[in-house]
Amino acid sequence: MCYTVVMKILTELQIENAVYEIAKKMCFEVDEKTLKKISDAYEKEDNRATKDALSDIIVNAKIAKNEHIPLCQDTGIVIAFCEIGGQIVIDGSFEKAINSGIKRAYSTEYLRKSVVKSPLDRVNTNDNTPCIIHTTITDGDKLKITLCPKGAGSENMGRVKMLTPASGEDGIIDFVVETVRLAGGKACPPLIVGVGIGGDLEECALLSKRALLRDIDDCSKDTHAKRLEDILYEKINALNIGAMGLKGKTTCLAVKVETFPCHIASLPVAVSLMCHANRHATCEL
Numbered sequence: 001m002c003y004t005v006v007m008k009i010l011t012e013l014q015i016e017n018a019v020y021e022i023a024k025k026m027c028f029e030v031d032e033k034t035l036k037k038i039s040d041a042y043e044k045e046d047n048r049a050t051k052d053a054l055s056d057i058i059v060n061a062k063i064a065k066n067e068h069i070p071l072c073q074d075t076g077i078v079i080a081f082c083e084i085g086g087q088i089v090i091d092g093s094f095e096k097a098i099n100s101g102i103k104r105a106y107s108t109e110y111l112r113k114s115v116v117k118s119p120l121d122r123v124n125t126n127d128n129t130p131c132i133i134h135t136t137i138t139d140g141d142k143l144k145i146t147l148c149p150k151g152a153g154s155e156n157m158g159r160v161k162m163l164t165p166a167s168g169e170d171g172i173i174d175f176v177v178e179t180v181r182l183a184g185g186k187a188c189p190p191l192i193v194g195v196g197i198g199g200d201l202e203e204c205a206l207l208s209k210r211a212l213l214r215d216i217d218d219c220s221k222d223t224h225a226k227r228l229e230d231i232l233y234e235k236i237n238a239l240n241i242g243a244m245g246l247k248g249k250t251t252c253l254a255v256k257v258e259t260f261p262c263h264i265a266s267l268p269v270a271v272s273l274m275c276h277a278n279r280h281a282t283c284e285l
């Protein structure tokens with residue numbers, strides 16, 4: 001059998017430039033849908049101090065966008081989620097291209113460099129790299145890169161637990177709600193809560209992180225997962241942590257549950273928290 005495969009070539013510089021362009025913007029803008037949810041939380045809040053905090057968050061987002069000032073001093077370690085079409089040939093180093101784009105953006109936009117060379121020696125790399133790169137191979141000839149600068153305030157409050165199947169749905173709910181309760185105001189609520197269930201130790205953590213990239217208005221297409229999203233949303237908001245931990249009606253703006261098949265004797269669960277500075281940006285080549 002004879003067939004021709006049409007390949008698309010992308011150079012290291014093309015990828016670096018695309019990453020640079022989105023990395024330049026991602027620390028300065030919150031998407032409109034997130035801002036709308038924060039405005040809704042403001043409208044329904046009764047607690048004066050919490051209402052003021054929500055108002056400050058909204059004003060801060062406007063100033064950041066209009067005056068090109070970072071939304072937060074913590075401009076994060078960058079996580080890159082990449083979907084690489086099977087028909088793409090990369091001329092050069094993919095990893096180098098991503099890191100070079102990040103390096104340039106953090107330098108030209110004067111963003112805080114928040115990465116240390118080793119968790120043990122704590123010496124700053126001074127260019128905010130390396131970033132953390134996750135890749136999946138997809139069909140077709142498109143390269144999609146989503147960057148997410150993750151601040152330590154919310155990242156440090158994420159948790160993973162290897163439950164057993166006997167823990168059931170109640171065990172999952174208790175663990176997720178407890179994670180948000182322990183985070184309190186430290187993760188800078190109102191939050192987006194990403195929950196990964198299934199896979200293994202590292203896969204469920206990755207699922208919980210990927211969950212944060214979903215459209216803030218969507219819900220899971222899986223009816224069981226959607227039910228869990230609804231239950232968790234209610235229970236988390238009943239915690240009365242409120243914006244910035246000042247107590248109030250809105251502790252989370254959304255809960256996103258992602259699942260994956262797992263071992264018959266396992267029930268891994270991970271929770272990733274995204275603060276109100278819900279920053280991410282996507283490019284496609």
Ligand code: SF4
Nearest residue numbers: 072151153154188275
């Ligand atoms: S958790 Fe978010 S808002 Fe809070 S300090 Fe970190 S990046 Fe900034």
